[in-house]
Amino acid sequence: MLNVIIVDDEEFARSSLYFLLQNNCENVHICGIAKSVDEATELLSNFDIDLIFLDIAMPGKNGFELIAEAKKNNSQVVFTTAFDQYALKAIKANALDYLLKPIDIDELKETVDKASAIIGENDLETDKKERLKNLSSTLNDGAEIRKLSLPNGQGYTLIELNEIIRIEADSNYSVFHLDNREKITVSRVLKEYEEILPEDQFVRIHKSSIVNLNYLKEYNSRNGLEVVLKNGEKIAVSRRRASIFVEKVKSYTRFTNDK
Incomplete structure (x- = not known):
């Protein structure tokens, strides 16, 4: 069973991902939902979290600023983001995965399966830490963005x-x-x-x-x-x-x- 948190400032994004996980991923236990990096940091201090579904663009602190806490807690990161797959090649090489909004059910299942396989292998602890370290460096350097997903209340407009x-x-x-x-x-x-x-x-x-x-x-x-x-x-x-x-x-x- 994977202990998971969802971090996103958009109510639609939080609720839709919650229901997708609940209805399609039996091996996931959602420990909490956060609207900000500060709320997510508090959850990480209270629970042993395996996997973080993390939005990037949030008011105040953005998702990048949670990477250090993820590394400290040895948690895997999956970005749920408005950026397209070309923009995130460098990030994908270091993060566990990313999911482009609106999230596809099959891609979500594949990501959770990947997380279960990796987190289940205890001998990969050093590799996990190194990947998160590399991810933090990659994000600080910035990545090329080619698309944006704009929230519209009922979903997203991709431009x-x-x-x-x-x-x-x-x-x-x-x-x-x-x-x-x-x-x-x-x-x-x-x-x-x-x-x-x-x-x-x-x-x-x-x-x-x-x-x-x-x-x-x-x-x-x-x-x-x-x-x-x-x-x-x-x-x-x-x-x-x-x-x-x-x-x-x-x-x-x-x-x-x-x-």
């Missing part, structure tokens, strides 16, 4: 990064403006996406705006520094972020010209 023109802050929400003219509003703050998205392509130019440099047409200082996007939108660049923005554009231009 390609190259579809995103810009992201706009709206109080505690983020509004994604896509190249098909669709807008998707997500109940996450802009800072979370600033931390997740590739910084060489997505730049925060204002407290309320992140732009995709793929859609940058020009920038000028006629009315204060502003950017003009390929769809004709004009967006102000804050003074505090202006120098960083200009440097990012220079680096991005050099990179694309070298391709």
